Amino acid sequence: MALSKMLRACFFIVPLLACSLFSLLWIIPVSAQARKELRVGVAGVPATLEPTTALDGATPLIAHQVFDTLVAFREGSTDIEPALATRWAVSKDGLTWTFWLREGVKFADGAPLTAAEVAASFGRGLKADPAAPPAAWAALLRGAPGVLKEVRAADARTVHIVLSQPYAPLLTVLAHPALAIVRTASQLEGSVRLVGTGPYRVVDASPGRMALEAVAGHWAGPPHTERIVFLEVGTDDHAEAEMDARALDIWFPANAPRRADRALSLPGLRVGYLAFQTEKEPFTRKPLRQAVAAALDPAALAVALDHAAVPLQSFLPPGVWARREGGPVLGGTRTQVRALLAQGAWPQGATPTMLAPSEVSGVNVPKLARAIGTMLGAADIPVRVELQPADAVRTAHQAGAHEIALAEAAVIGGDPHMLLYPLSTSEGARPGTLARNYSFYRNPRLDDVLIRASQLSSRVERARLYQRAQALLAEDMPWIPIYVRLVWGVTRPEVRNLRLHPTGLHRLTAVTLEPGS
Secondary structure, eight states, X not given: OHHHHHHHHHHHHHHHHHHHHHHHHHHHHHHHHHHTEEEEEESOOOSSOOGGGOSSSHHHHHHHHHOOOSEEEOTTSSOEEESSEEEEEEOTTSOEEEEEEOTTOBXXXXXXXXXXXXXXXXHHHHTSOTTSOOHHHHHHTTSSSTTEEEEEEEETTEEEEEESSOOTTHHHHTTXXXXXXXXXXXXXXXOEEEXXXXXXXXXXXXXXXXEEEEOTTOTTOOOSOSEEEEEEOOSHHHHHHHHHTTSOSEEOOSSOOSOOTTEEEEEEEEEEEEEEOTTSTTXXXXXXXXXXXXXXXXXXXXXXXXXXXXXXXXXXXXXXXXXXXXXOSXXXXXXXXXXXXXXXXXXXTOOOEEEEESOOSSSOHXXXXXXXXXXXXXXXXXXXXXXXXHHHHHHHHHHTOOSEEEEEXXXXXXXXXXXXXXXXXXXXXXXXXXXXXXXOOOOHHHHHHHHHHHHOOOHHHHHHHHHHHHHHHHHHOSEEEEEEEEEEEEEOTTEEOOOOOTTSOOOOTTOEEOTTO
């Protein structure tokens, strides 16, 4: 009798357990399936993915997931490491770079990666309309085709990139998605689609939305998320609403987000600086330029910058290779400031004008300019702040019609050359629309160092020269680094392993979503 009751109880319990297990099995796959899709908010989702068109923003970020490059940026740095090319060499004259391709790499459509495909990919840019060159190519290669003369296949696995002149930054800028390897594949009705060797491929695109799907067998290993959907999110209000509704997992805002909760940041590549017009009194005198730098308090600058940027104590941002880690550029004691002012003999009654743009997205330039003016005034360096529209300010700076310029520049493509050379050499000090050296500072020793650094292929030697260049700048102070903008990401609690990159080109292959977090 007892055994009979036990058997009946078992028959009753087993169906319940089966039902419960069935319910769990029903619930878990749905949840897991939902978690296999990563939803990413950005501003400016492109209608089609053409990697050559932009230096920053949503297009190169998305392209970074779809198209691989010959070399890649290291994590957290603009130094490079092998990618589609496992090794490389350069000729003695610096004109021919040779890259040896990785074995077994395939495009998303199954076609093998060959040197001929690499040459054809670069050929797209070389054949571009000179009147409308790819914007990113022009910035990275000194024009389009710029320094690039020819790209040819030596054999199935060897590529030669031939330059019209030595250009050492080539190795760094080749890591940018604008110079990614792209295969042109035909579609129906004569249309063309671009295929990459990256960990994802584009599977759907509509206004404000682009969906990517993981590609099996990627050479670097499978990505942790099977699907990424990039969604158009332009404002804090929109992003916050979408994240609260669990419709968004990650948001990459263009500027500092309003919500600090679960916000990540690190210094990027865009630098704000003060340039002295060294052809005009009183800033022809080096001690007076040094006095200004000593009078600027980094803590007070940080308050004025709020969360948009952080004070910069070197001539290159932290994530840029060859940055000089020496003594701080900004800040000093009142005694040091007085001594420098006395040494430079500040002219009695002189009140130079600091010209700055009245409105800049992300950074409150008027607040920063007033803070700088207050700090300098307190150190007996009277300055008049003048704010004008950005176009008028740029025109005045390029003409040299200023005494102090508050301006911004970027380490384009992550190479030190792209910031130090235009801002500091005699070539950029010619008045006109091509002027970038707003200090109008000319130093043959610095010119020689920076020109040699742009031509030598040795990374070690280039780093040594850039260290020397930064030491010369720290001594003469033709321009003073003030801040570096921050790169931001905001996540939901479920997001794991998001690693920001100074370039803003974050690789999302390691990101996972943990249910129930």
